[in-house]
Amino acid sequence: MPYKARDVSVILMILRVLNKRMKLSEDEHWYYLNQEKGFRGEIQFDILTEKLKRDCYILNDLQLESSTSSFQLDSTLIFQETCSLFDVKNYEGEYIYDAEYFKTIGGRDIQNPLDQLKRSKLLLNNLLQSLGSKLTIEAYVIFINPQFTLYQTPPDLPIILPTQLDAFIRKLDQKPSRLNQSHKNLADKLISLHQTVPPKIQVPNYSYEAMKKGLTCCKCDSFSVTIVGKKLICGECGCEELVTVSVMRNVEEFKLLFPEQKITTNVIHEWCGVVDSRKRISRVLRKNLKITGLGQWAFYE
Ligand SMILES: [Zn+2]
Numbered sequence: 001m002p003y004k005a006r007d008v009s010v011i012l013m014i015l016r017v018l019n020k021r022m023k024l025s026e027d028e029h030w031y032y033l034n035q036e037k038g039f040r041g042e043i044q045f046d047i048l049t050e051k052l053k054r055d056c057y058i059l060n061d062l063q064l065e066s067s068t069s070s071f072q073l074d075s076t077l078i079f080q081e082t083c084s085l086f087d088v089k090n091y092e093g094e095y096i097y098d099a100e101y102f103k104t105i106g107g108r109d110i111q112n113p114l115d116q117l118k119r120s121k122l123l124l125n126n127l128l129q130s131l132g133s134k135l136t137i138e139a140y141v142i143f144i145n146p147q148f149t150l151y152q153t154p155p156d157l158p159i160i161l162p163t164q165l166d167a168f169i170r171k172l173d174q175k176p177s178r179l180n181q182s183h184k185n186l187a188d189k190l191i192s193l194h195q196t197v198p199p200k201i202q203v204p205n206y207s208y209e210a211m212k213k214g215l216t217c218c219k220c221d222s223f224s225v226t227i228v229g230k231k232l233i234c235g236e237c238g239c240e241e242l243v244t245v246s247v248m249r250n251v252e253e254f255k256l257l258f259p260e261q262k263i264t265t266n267v268i269h270e271w272c273g274v275v276d277s278r279k280r281i282s283r284v285l286r287k288n289l290k291i292t293g294l295g296q297w298a299f300y301e
Contacts, residue, residue, distance in 0.1 A: 001050065001058075002046065002049070002050065002058040002059070002060050003057040003058055003059055003187050003191075004058070004059040004060055004061070004062070004187075004191050004194070005060060006042060006043065006046060006060035006061045007061065008039065009035075009039070009061070010196070010197055010201060010256075011035060011201055011202060011203060012035045012036065012039055013256055014201070014203045014256055014257065015031075015032040015035055015036075015203060016032075017253045017256060017257055018032075018203065018204060018206055018257075019032050020212075020216060020221050021211040021212045022206060022210050022211055022212065024204060025204070028204040031204075037090050038088075038089075038090055040090060041088050041089065041090025041144045041145065042060070042061070042074050042075070042088045042090075044088075044090075044144050045074070045075060045086065045088045045142055045144050046058075046060055046075070048165070048169050049075060049077065049169075051169075052077075052169070052172065052173050053173055054079065054172070054173050054174075054175055054177045055079075055080070055177045055178060055179045056077045056078055056079045056175075056177055056179070057077070057078040057179070057183060057184070057186075057187040058075070058076075058077055059073075059075070059076040059077070059078070059187060059190060059191065060074075060075055060076075061073070061074060061075070062076055062190055062191075062193075062194050063194055063195045063196075064123070064124070064127060064190070064193055064194065064195070065193070065195065066123040066124070066126045066127040066130070067123075067126060069123055070195070071119065071120045071123045071124070072120075073085050073086075073087075073120060073124065074086055074087050074088045075088060076124075076190070077172075078135070078179070078183050078186060078187055079135075079175050079177040079179075080175075080176065080177040080178050080179060080183070081135065081136060081175075081176075081177075082135055082136045082137070082138050082175070083124070083128065083133070083135040083136070083137050083138070083186075084137075084138045084139070084140070084172070085120060085121065085124060085137065085138070085139045085140075086139075086140050086141075086142050087113055087116065087117050087120065087139070087140070087141045087142065088142045088144055089113055089141060089142065089143050089144065089145075089148075090144055090145050091110065091143065091145060091148050092145045092147035092148050093147065093148065093149075094149045094151065095110070095148075095149065095150050095151070096150070096151045096152055097150050097151060097152045097153045097154070098112065099112060100112055102150065113141045114141060114157065114158070114159070117139050117140075117141055117158070118139075120139065121137055121139040124137055124139075125137050127193075128186075131186065131189055133182075133186050135186075138158075139158055140158045140159070140160050140168075141158065141159050141160065142160045142165070143159070143160065143161050143162055144162065144165070145162060146162045147162075148161070148162055149161075206257065208257075208258060208261075211257070213270060213271055213272070213273040214272065214273035214274055215232060215246050215247070215250055215272050215273065215274045215275070216250070217232075217234035217236065217237060217239050217241075218239060218241050218245075218246065218249060219234065219237050219239040220234060220236050220237045220239065222234055222235065222236040222237070224236050225246075225274060226274070227243055227274060227275065227276075230242055230243055230244075231243065232246045232274075243275065243280070243284070244284050244287070244288075247268070247272055247275065247281065247284045247285075248284065248288050250268075250271060250272055251263065251268055251271075251285070251288075251289075254267070254268065254271050262299040263285065263289065263299055263300040263301070264298065264299045264300070265278055265281050265282040265285060265298070266278070268281050268285060269281045285300045286300075289301060
């Protein structure tokens, strides 16, 4: 069990809603798919670390700050003597190693992830020192996708290729490790420093007007839904959901995209589209959120 579980990042949550409700440009769509792919890769690595039998604290996805520089760690494992950090990459295809860029035969080159890793290692080291921890930091780039090859990789680099992954995890599991209260304190401290909203959210520009309005299916994201009694029924996959649940799910999407906007019956009525009655929206909001103000000036929190 990870000590800190991985959540879907705010960036990815926003991108998912944008992809559903507006037309992303080709580059934006590519960026979105890469974020999804990166997340899938991280989950795959989580499955491997969760199998470790050694005593260790597994901290998935930390967004930290050290001397005003922020850095993100995909996966951090605290052992008795070491703090191991892992940058997980879900690239696939054939690449040729180069100190600056990994080159492909045809497609897009990628920046050598060791630069980023060095930076994260240094910043984490500063942070641990400021917290009085004496753990040694080990840092690795993990290439998780079995369809990834990197030709001409110098063997002494902290790069773990898919073919080396099993042996690497086994070695990790042989680290002598006995944890005490100081390790737990450190794990708790790092979690308390985790910032839920990354400093710069990199998402495409969007506006309320450009968004497609309407309730969507909770399973397949389709807008082809109809209301029958208390239920929302999807015309694509047949999935059924209570209208109340569905409205609140879409309120959450609205809040994610427009955190500054006030939640009012009118706004949500337009946002949800398919619900005819404003009274029904109002009932759902009143039941699930706290109302402030009266009549036409009322809004929900
Ligand atoms: Zn559906």
